[in-house]
Amino acid sequence: MSTSAHLPTEPFAAPAGAARTGGTVTDRLVDANHLYAAGFTDPGMDARPVLRVAVVACMDARLDLHDALGLSLGDCHTIRNAGGVVTDDVVRSLTISQRALGTRSVVLIHHTGCGLESLTEDFRHELEMEVGQRPSWAVESFRDVDQDVRQSMQRIRTSPFLLHRDDIRGFVFDVKTGLLREIDPVT
Numbered sequence: 078m079s080t081s082a083h084l085p086t087e088p089f090a091a092p093a094g095a096a097r098t099g100g101t102v103t104d105r106l107v108d109a110n111h112l113y114a115a116g117f118t119d120p121g122m123d124a125r126p127v128l129r130v131a132v133v134a135c136m137d138a139r140l141d142l143h144d145a146l147g148l149s150l151g152d153c154h155t156i157r158n159a160g161g162v163v164t165d166d167v168v169r170s171l172t173i174s175q176r177a178l179g180t181r182s183v184v185l186i187h188h189t190g191c192g193l194e195s196l197t198e199d200f201r202h203e204l205e206m207e208v209g210q211r212p213s214w215a216v217e218s219f220r221d222v223d224q225d226v227r228q229s230m231q232r233i234r235t236s237p238f239l240l241h242r243d244d245i246r247g248f249v250f251d252v253k254t255g256l257l258r259e260i261d262p263v264t
């Protein structure tokens with residue numbers, strides 16, 4: 078796979094009818110926000126998640142966390158990145174989530190058909206060749222999604238910064254069926 082470091086330079090190609098004529102995709106989002114705000118009433122919520130749970134998940138566009146998990150506005154923190162990887166920055170967010178905003182459970186969600194399964198750490202090398210600088214971050218690609226969920230659970234469990242490490246569960250979301258499959262942390 079190429080690095081994909083070359084982003085397309087042509088305007089975003091929205092599906093027919095998806096964007097207003099001549100508008101960018103961001104214009105479309107701003108238009109949608111105006112409609113949203115027109116029907117919005119302040120729910121008067123506290124910033125602390127009602128269900129006291131943080132969900133760490135892949136950024137994959139097919140994964141609608143709120144619908145898939147029956148969550149409502151205000152229920153949880155959602156922390157997402159490519160792969161749902163437990164990076165230092167995810168630990169930073171979880172630490173703030175637990176220590177400042179009262180969450181105590183962590184749910185990890187990876188998924189079938191993840192883009193990280195088709196990448197390797199060569200991606201970093203290719204980037205370096207292209208731009209003359211090696212990224213400081215690891216790609217965190219993987220071959221075995223179950224094992225990657227286990228590793229992510231382990232990273233949270235061994236973090237000294239978190240207050241609550243007794244309710245950490247990991248799952249693989251099947252993008253074809255919508256079902257979660259729980260991963261046994263000790264297999």
Ligand SMILES: [Zn+2]
Binds near residue numbers: 159191193
């Ligand atoms: Zn993914």
